[in-house]
Amino acid sequence: MSPAKIESRKFVAVDPDKCTGCGICEYACATEKEESLGNPICSRIRVVRMKPLFNFALACRACEDAPCVKSCPEKALVQSDVTGLIMVKDKQCKGCDWCVQACPHGGIMIHSDTGKAVVCDLCGGEPKCVEFCPEEALELVSSDEEADKKFTGALEKLPAETERLAAIVKNKEWNTLLADAEQRAMKVTDKLEALRKKANSKKRK
Numbered sequence: 001m002s003p004a005k006i007e008s009r010k011f012v013a014v015d016p017d018k019c020t021g022c023g024i025c026e027y028a029c030a031t032e033k034e035e036s037l038g039n040p041i042c043s044r045i046r047v048v049r050m051k052p053l054f055n056f057a058l059a060c061r062a063c064e065d066a067p068c069v070k071s072c073p074e075k076a077l078v079q080s081d082v083t084g085l086i087m088v089k090d091k092q093c094k095g096c097d098w099c100v101q102a103c104p105h106g107g108i109m110i111h112s113d114t115g116k117a118v119v120c121d122l123c124g125g126e127p128k129c130v131e132f133c134p135e136e137a138l139e140l141v142s143s144d145e146e147a148d149k150k151f152t153g154a155l156e157k158l159p160a161e162t163e164r165l166a167a168i169v170k171n172k173e174w175n176t177l178l179a180d181a182e183q184r185a186m187k188v189t190d191k192l193e194a195l196r197k198k199a200n201s202k203k204r205k
Helices: 024-035 067-071 098-102 127-131 143-170 174-204
Strands: 009-012 046-050 054-058 077-079 087-088 108-110 118-121 138-141
Touching: 009 054, 009 143, 024 046, 024 127, 024 174, 054 138, 054 143, 067 077, 067 098, 087 138, 127 138, 127 174, 143 174
Parallel strands: none
Antiparallel strands: 009 138, 046 054, 077 087, 108 118
């Protein structure tokens, strides 16, 4: 596919400077997409935890001229000319894993139950991972430059942040850390409660 064919590319990008690795995005995705509600292993977005200072999430970037599509020997992956989103033809997918290996962004995976490839479809334009992220670390962007800029910025801050945290621990300023942890915990609690309500509503349907 020629890059010029993608008219309105959008994908979920993460700001590692905000991401805490809480995994709420995985639960939100699984709750939206799966019958087995809230099972993060079935999520279309993956959290990578490089503790304690650098965490981030990976999802499909709707690449221009997507390598996963070209690599599939069964022609089971199709890319939209308009959005760039990848669609999986379940009947043709054999779960060979070639698409996973071809993806440069870790944005496609094999479903643990079905053995078929699964990939982010942006939830029809309103991705639940973005909606439920307690730190607002996820957003929709339209270019690799936008996404990569966030990574670069977060990496540049790592040395100073490491020094800051080391000083806090050395001086035993636990109140500073505990206050921050409590604030984050409250955000996570609120999002988990919202997800619980969503899951219960889905069950009733």
